[in-house]
Amino acid sequence: MEAIINRIRATLPAVNDDILGYITDILETNKSDYIDFQEVDDALRPIFEEVAHNEREQAAIADLCQFVCDQLKLETLSNGNDSTNEPKKLSTPVSIGHYSGNIFEEVSSALFNVADRSLIKPLNESTTVSQKKLEKAEAKLREKQEKRARDGGTNGENKVQARLEEAVVSQATNKKLLTDSENGDTASRSYDVHIDNFDVSYGNKMLILGGTMDLIYGRRYGFVGRNGLGKSTLLRVIANRNLVLPSHIRILHVEQEIEGTDTLALQSVLECDERRNALLNEEKELNKRVQISGGSSAAQDSFISKRLTAIYAELEAIEAHKAESRAAVILNGLGFTSQMQAMATKEFSGGWRMRLALARALFSKPDLLLLDEPTNMLDLKAIIWLENYLQTWKSTILVVSHDRTFLNTVATDILHLNSQKLDSYRGNYDTFVSARTERLKNQQREYEAQKEYRDHIQVFIDRFRYNANRAAQVQSKLKLLEKLPILRPVEKEHEVHFRFPDPEPLHGTIMQLDDVAFSYSKDSRLILNNINLSANLQSRICIMGENGSGKTTLLKLLVEELEPTKGQRHGHRNLVVGYFTQHFVDQLPMNINSVEVLQSRYPGRTIEQYRTELGRFGITGDTALQSVLSLSGGQKCRVAFSLMCMKNPHILVLDEPTNHLDMETIEALAEAIKKFQGGVVLVSHDELMIKRVCTEAWLCRNGSVTSLEYGFEQYKKLIESELQY
Template sequence: MFSEIISSHFPEIDSEYLDYVTGILSEGSDEFSSSDDVYEAVGEVLQGLDDKPDDDIEKLCKELFNMMKDDKKASKGPVRILDAPMQMGSLTDAGNGTGDDHSIWIAKKDTSSTVDKKKLGKAEEKIKQKQDKRAADDSKFRAKPAEKGMATASQQESRKDDYENNDPSVKVSDIRIDNFDVSFGERILLQNASILCAFGRRYGLVGRNGVGKTTLLHMISSGILKIPACISILHVEQEVVGDDTLAIQSVLEADEHREALIKEEKEINATLNAAGSKRARSDSKLSGRLAEIYQEMEDIEADKAPGRAAVILIGLGFSDQDQQRTTKEFSGGWRMRLALARALFKKPDLLLLDEPTNMLDMKAIIWLESYLQTWPTTLLLVSHDQQFLNSVVTDIFYMHSRQIDHYKGDYNMFVQTRNEKLKNQQKEYESQKMYRDHIQVFIDRFRYNANRASTVQSKIKLLAKLPELKPVEKISEVVLKFPEVDKLNGTVLQLDEASFHYDPAKPIFEKMDVAASMDSRICIVGENGAGKTTLLKLLLGALEPTKGFLHRHRNIKLGYFSQHHVDQLDMNSNSVEVIQKQLPGHHVEIYRGALGAFGVSGELALRPVISLSGGQKSRVAFAVMCFGSPNFLILDEPTNHLDIETVEALGHALNKFKGGVILVSHDERLIRMICTELWVCANKTVTALEGGIDKYKELVESEIKFAE
């Protein structure tokens, strides 16, 4: 009966499997109360036979269960109405001394197995082999669990999710991760969170430093949080390895399918062209495969790939000469650009970018904004640059309070929608609180009034049924505070007719004249490699001009924030210990006060630096820089790793600072907040640009259009 149905769905089923499954169904038919019980008993075994979808297996289990019900009805026979009452106990044979137990009261179910033990063992062994093979296949598509000391995650999956997440043959395009938790040690970052990324949408992931944005990207890219196995993921987090590969070839190699076709085509041609290999030349199989390869290469437009790679590299700042240099000749920052270029060239189904503008100058950022606006697949990026988010993203994921909220639109629309939402929540909270207070006043007034006892009781029950009253979450304001300093008059920092070179044949600056006072708010811009960081080191005195002079006020105290400060912190110490080691001799409360001025307070100051987010590490670096109360600040890319709220707080703090400020930055919002002068590094000199950042953007955009 069961065997016929199962065989019709699985024509090639082994006899051991068939006996095993039908034996379970026959023995347990009385205990199955629904098709779900049948699925629990044999569903996994049936699915292992042919990797059929869950829906097909569930339909088969329902069919088997219906057959069981029909069989039970048939076995009962026709209903007979008794002519008179009957003593049921008289039906037992126990009192006859026969020893037969046929009474309906004492009959026992025969529990002896009808399945051949040897066949059962073979079936179970085959099932185990199938499961082991499936687990091995899964490991090819999904990474191992998180390593010790790393963040961990847990995820609730339905049977459908598990099927999609582990079978690469199932084609889906949207990405849904439901009911997942993420924690770092004992600290919970996300709890019962869910995200849905629709194919072709571009999502910005925003939130305060330390909420777990970078950790979430890592959880997705490493496979700890599972997504459908058919979706290719690329997370730009590690720089390209420095070796003898040319820059443009490194980008082309990102397309593994194209590279494999080219390699196979060369091998076949070498075989066909081998001297004296007449047999090879007449081999129709090789010739046929070669024709297939040419067709595949034509379909993927393999001939256009070098041009496409070159466009991406030029947009990210690589000249024609740079593209022909080996990867080992580039610095870490430029190799990160190569990693980004490889990702853009490969076009994965899901591209994950973590602060992509940190490694780029303004020209490259403007190009990347334009390029990503037509990105064809799904994009999820973390960025502190409001202008970049407004230009690129179609949706915002907002991480806060261990949850992720989804907002449609760019960053500005998100801020507006969130503020309106918070206002409405506050009104609702106040209205509900007023209603509760009104009921409570009535209860308190008539609690002991016998005539109102029933009314009071109904009011108490009404109050208990009201939803829990939760105050609206208040977004704490980020406050940064630079030290109070005495003002110095006149020019305090000046380079006069200054030139500089590392190699006399390649001068970086020639006859440069720049000056700054305590009122200066100067931003230095220019392409990477134009000498911005070198200029800062000349002003600091870390480098000496090869010609010309550096003039510094005798009472100037310089504070320098390097973009590499964060990497130089002792990761195994806490923030208090870091500042104590670098500047010893003070009470611990002095150190804690310095850290508190930059938002590193309480338990945060006692956490190991390695457990802090990039933005929190930057705040520690600010505290170290300001401990000696400098009166002139020189900042090299200070916004790297800071969240949007902290960037804004930095702008307000610099405006309140009484000393001078010179900074290198590509963050347009920060430049607009504080900049009164714009210095452009280009053509071996530094010039002040009239018109500020708007004029500079016009010049850059015109250069990009000309290059295209």
């Protein structure tokens, strides 16, 4: 409650202690009634509006109500073990003694459950809240309490649980810092981000406790940590400004694909520059007015002429004439050809619209750019281009990525989320790994040394505890123990282990394409032509190529989702294929748990069998009983792996399996693939995965598939030679 009071004081300086006491008692009477924003808004907005003295304070009321709601959710979660539902009495007097008659009785009985009116201490000091506003607020509160009682307990509990499945934030704010940010001169404003002492929870799970984040302007931060710890949630919290940040900092979060419309791709990117668009629109309007007036008013023409001169000067200052070429360069780097740049956004697939969202973000140059797995939607050529482009970025970047090579190239700092804490490291990902390993070793050594010292002192205390002659020494040793800092042993992260089930043995070539060609219709061009490939149980094949080159089409021919236009596909008569694609992950049913997902697809087995299959990929314990909706992207991938392995496949056909997996999980997947007794055909742009797993490399390009003698390195050099900046 102290955090709420501090936030109210910071937002509304005119509020007095009487009003704060009154608000406190409203909220403490039954916190669970106010974990919904609308209920808090209905109860407190009339009061806040009375003490808000300017437009800025009025505009901040919605955020203030949201903060109160979030803080009460956190307090409700932290007191979750307290099952008592008894009404609470007032802990302090309420200063509303000047109210009288029916209003006083209604407030006492309906809100506070106070039978003894002696608890109310009247004061002569008057409050700034009007009686009419108070009556309206109390009537709404009573109405909502009565409605909740009518709805019944079970239904109410379900609604509360649904509301708790949202990220909840609590933050200690610095009033002086925020005031300085609002009132300071533009030239002296800092674009560094400092967030101290904040908590983030999701549902019943605490993600970050007492977190501190410092983002220095101009640095590029890689954000790493295990799947499901809250990295993406924290990015959304920052983007939505649930954490208080200086209002002058422009934040852009690339998370969702843009909406498909008739707007051309290039124009969609140009529209991000709001200042340029506003100036161009004003220029058109002024020129139109000149044509309409026909020089009828000299004064008006003079004003328009001066304004147009100012507009042209400002357009020149922001280099508006270069905007179109800069947007085209960004789009080209992300894989958009000249023809694609002239296409309407509605003509692109979801993956390409995600690229457009990234292009818009790069073009608009926000002060803080938030990227969540940006390499997932890109091929190797676009990734290499993006790595080079971001190294020239002038403002701040916070990027969640599982791509170790990308983080080594782009990041200047690493933020690590672990055990509900955020730790910062200077340097790229490899530097972070070595620094963290050394830090953990030092922490363990300090703990062991102190433990040995404590044990030594404790032996002395136990030996002479009842010796009167040594009483002073024993007391001295006890005080020494109390003064020692409390060190904790290093918490070892849970190791990730994957295991694919061993298939029945098959001998020789188990899958083969002979002179295969494919097109989606008779009149369309051939996407693939003259393809001759084969695989056996020892195969570890990587298929590489740019987006649109036919990699996924080739996989679908291998797994018989598509029939060849020409040629033949041969497969062993007992062959079982396991096919993984992000498409399957996106189509998992979201409203049931992981065990039920496997049960619905493969009925007739025991619960233990389903849980064993999920356990192969780290979905264990309560996680297997959570709804799929509540799982992280990486955990959903694991469920999809479990589904794929329910039929014990002989060969795994994997289309971008590392998307959404954290570093440790990717390593576990690579190790599991190496130990798998069947064959593997893999499409991936993850350099480390390819190098660790694959022994053969096929390049899809220009409708053909060719073998690369030197594997990934040969392909990477080919791409780099073709890049333009």
